[in-house]
Amino acid sequence: MLKVENLDVWFGDLPERVHAVRQASFSVAAGESFGLVGESGSGKSTILRAITGLAGGWSGRIEVAGEAVSGRHRSRAFHKTVQMVFQDPYASLHPRHSVDRVLSETLHLQGMDQIDARITRLLDSVGLGRGFRFRYPHQLSGGQRQRVAIARALAAEPRLLLLDEPTSALDVSVQAEILNLLSDLRKDRGLTFVMVSHDLAVVAHMCDRLAVMRGGEVVEQMAAPVLRSGQAHSAYARDLLAASSSYRRESA
Template sequence: MLRVDDLNVWFGFPPDRVDAVKGASFTVAEGESFGLVGESGSGKSTILRAITGLIDSWSGTIEVAGQAVAGQKRDRAFHKTVQMVFQDPYASLHPRHSVDRVLSETLKLQGMDDIDSRITRLLEDVGLGRGFRFRYPHQLSGGQRQRVAIARALAAEPRLLLLDEPTSALDVSVQAEILNLLTDLRAEHGLTYVMVSHDLSVVGHMCDRLAVMRGGRIEEIMTVDQLRHGGATEDYTRHLIAASAGYERA
């Protein structure tokens, strides 16, 4: 579903150029959930932004479902295949747009018909229901806003979801609900996930494999089973696991 090969991403120009991602390579199989973990500034979210075209200063190869993407421009076919859920549900929804407008505009942009019934189905899919359709973001909790953001991503009927720390801005009590929702949606819709997180327990719960990043480079790619059973081969990965004391698969 996704192939990233020798990806380099940078900001600015010499002598002030900052290399945010350096030679990153990984693949994600259809139906797999793949994690990108590491400290803040390690390049995790930058990779997602390069894939979606939010950053145009990159080199290397990005292929989605066998189709190579180039530069910054992404066509409708790309966005019908790939959608992204951002970290902060408070910032990703327009404060003056109702849930109905957010979802109906997205559906129209994707050329969908039968808008009314699709909105109802989307809200039910994310556990909200029809009563939330005409509410505004300020009338929703953080978890409810993130459910709307997930519904918006699902509106295009994508095959690949890019999840950028989707629960880190939420209360701990709500985080598990959203993670369980994402797990259920992946099973129901046959979705492929690439999830960015700094939390190894989240990745252990959600993902099949993960790449550990440091300073813009991928240090190691491993399975969650290796993560759980101390199968790390790189010193940095072992230190990262040790720093997440009390980590266990949920």
């Protein structure tokens, strides 16, 4: 479903150019959930933005469902295949647009018909009833806003969802609800996930495989059982696991 080869991403022009990602390579099979982990600034979210055309300049190769993408322009066909859910559900929703407008505009842009029926199904699919249809973002909780953002992403009926820290801006009490919703949607719709997270426990729970990033580079790829067992190969990945384990113990 997704292949990334020798990806470089940079911002700005020489001589002040900043390289955010260097020679990153990984692939994600159809129906798989793949995680990108690492400390802040390691390039995780930048990779997602390069895939969607939201990053700065980039080189290398990105293939989605066997089709190569180039530059920053993405076609309508691309956006029917790939959608992204952002970290902050309030910032990603227009504060003066109702849920109805958010979803109806997305459906119209995707050339969908039967808009009313589709909006009802989308709200039901993310655990929001039709009573939420004409509410505005400020009338919703953080978890409800993220459910709307997920419904908007699903409106195009994509096969690949890019998830950029989808629960980190939410209260701990609702994080599990959103993660369970995403797991159910993946199963029911046969979706492929690429999930960025700094929370290794979330990645271990949600993903089949993952890549560990440091300083814009992929330093190791591993299966989720390896992550759960703490048996990483690279020193950096072992340190990351140890730090995460220590944090969880102290929090408990």
